[in-house]
Amino acid sequence: MLEIQNLSKKFDDFTAVDRVNISVPDGSFLVLLGPSGCGKTTLLRMLAGLELPSAGQLIFGDQLVSDGDKGWNVDPANRRSGLVFQSYALWPHMSVRGNVDWPLKVAKMAKKDRVQRIDEVLKLLGIEKLADRFPNEISGGQQQRVAIARTIAPRPEVLLFDEPLSNLDAKLRVEMRAELMRLHRKIGATSVYVTHDQIEAMTMATHVAVMNEGKIEQFGTPEDLVQRPNSTFVANFVGTPPANIIPVISMNGIAKIENSDIQFKCEVPDVRSAMFRAEDISLSQTASKNALALEVSEVSGIAGRTMVTALAGPLRLTSIVDEVPKLQVDDPVYFVLPDKPACWFDQDGKRI
Numbered sequence: 116m117l118e119i120q121n122l123s124k125k126f127d128d129f130t131a132v133d134r135v136n137i138s139v140p141d142g143s144f145l146v147l148l149g150p151s152g153c154g155k156t157t158l159l160r161m162l163a164g165l166e167l168p169s170a171g172q173l174i175f176g177d178q179l180v181s182d183g184d185k186g187w188n189v190d191p192a193n194r195r196s197g198l199v200f201q202s203y204a205l206w207p208h209m210s211v212r213g214n215v216d217w218p219l220k221v222a223k224m225a226k227k228d229r230v231q232r233i234d235e236v237l238k239l240l241g242i243e244k245l246a247d248r249f250p251n252e253i254s255g256g257q258q259q260r261v262a263i264a265r266t267i268a269p270r271p272e273v274l275l276f277d278e279p280l281s282n283l284d285a286k287l288r289v290e291m292r293a294e295l296m297r298l299h300r301k302i303g304a305t306s307v308y309v310t311h312d313q314i315e316a317m318t319m320a321t322h323v324a325v326m327n328e329g330k331i332e333q334f335g336t337p338e339d340l341v342q343r344p345n346s347t348f349v350a351n352f353v354g355t356p357p358a359n360i361i362p363v364i365s366m367n368g369i370a371k372i373e374n375s376d377i378q379f380k381c382e383v384p385d386v387r388s389a390m391f392r393a394e395d396i397s398l399s400q401t402a403s404k405n406a407l408a409l410e411v412s413e414v415s416g417i418a419g420r421t422m423v424t425a426l427a428g429p430l431r432l433t434s435i436v437d438e439v440p441k442l443q444v445d446d447p448v449y450f451v452l453p454d455k456p457a458c459w460f461d462q463d464g465k466r467i
């Protein structure tokens with residue numbers, strides 16, 4: 116198990132990471148997802164041992180590796196974790212082989228074993244032909260492979276990634292995503308992967324922790340987050356397309372959409388908005404119950420289906436349908452809501 120218990124990090128008065136609790140089973144692929152500045156890198160640096168927590172504990176397997184309450188830390192080299200940086204951070208004066216060899220030398224591995232291990236990981240990453248090149252003689256994608264090879268060479272039990280693909284172009288990013296997942300299955304080390312890209316998160320993760328202002332907004336499987344988001348923040352952050360969240364006025368067991376005669380039965384009090392999945396909204400040329408008259412603002416294909424979006428003031432509504440509707444931008448169309456929303460949110464945007 117990887118256990119993060121009540122972990123906090125303060126920089127002077129500023130709390131960058133605020134009482135984080137997460138525990139994941141061995142071999143998990145945990146993604147930390149959140150907007151820039153929410154504390155992802157700080158949390159990852161505490162896992163790596165590069166930052167001493169202000170409070171809380173970190174446990175890898177059965178080993179306590181950080182105790183913020185006691186101001187105590189196992190140093191990075193002794194905690195069997197490896198970190199892959201966004202910037203790759205390769206040694207420019209060392210060959211590919213030299214870079215991968217470096218952590219093995221630090222670990223005082225015998226020369227014969229090092230040579231064997233280097234060949235093994237270079238092969239695993241498909242870069243064995245580049246062994247004698249220098250970082251400035253290979254592409255960005257290849258450099259990232261070298262950085263990953265270097266990190267996994269000493270067989271860490273916990274692999275840490277800080278936005279490792281963000282410097283690669285879109286096509287290479289998709290390729291590397293698949294390759295990292297293959298690598299994870301092969302070596303089985305528990306991985307913690309930081310990103311602000313929700314598609315990356317949802318496709319790679321066994322578990323996702325959504326962060327906002329230093330706190331974990333929600334921890335769960337990708338499926339949990341899409342089906343039962345804890346807050347409008349999570350609902351807006353995950354899912355492709357983002358969830359439809361519509362403000363409502365609720366009274367006497369009825370929630371009504373503003374400026375319309377569409378209303379829903381609603382047993383819970385103090386409801387301020389309702390969420391509808393894009394798959395649950397259909398399109399129609401004729402008026403009917405629960406139909407909002409809107410104008411199409413975008414039509415696009417998504418995984419063999421069609422996504423139709425309309426803007427209505429501040430509201431953005433998206434429907435996903437199986438057939439290809441004969442619709443173009445600016446065409447009028449009815450968005451037909453289901454009889455019941457997927458969930459309700461209160462005035463703080465929390466799910467009720």
Ligand code: ADP
Pocket residue numbers: 126129131149150151152153154155156157158
């Ligand atoms: P993320 O990786 O999610 O973009 P970071 O963990 O890098 O976020 O930063 C979280 C917050 O902590 C930011 O507001 C950042 O300015 C602040 N912060 C990070 N490191 C330090 C530091 N060494 N000293 C002071 N503030 C810091």
Ligand code: MG
Pocket residue numbers: 155156157
């Ligand atoms: Mg960061």
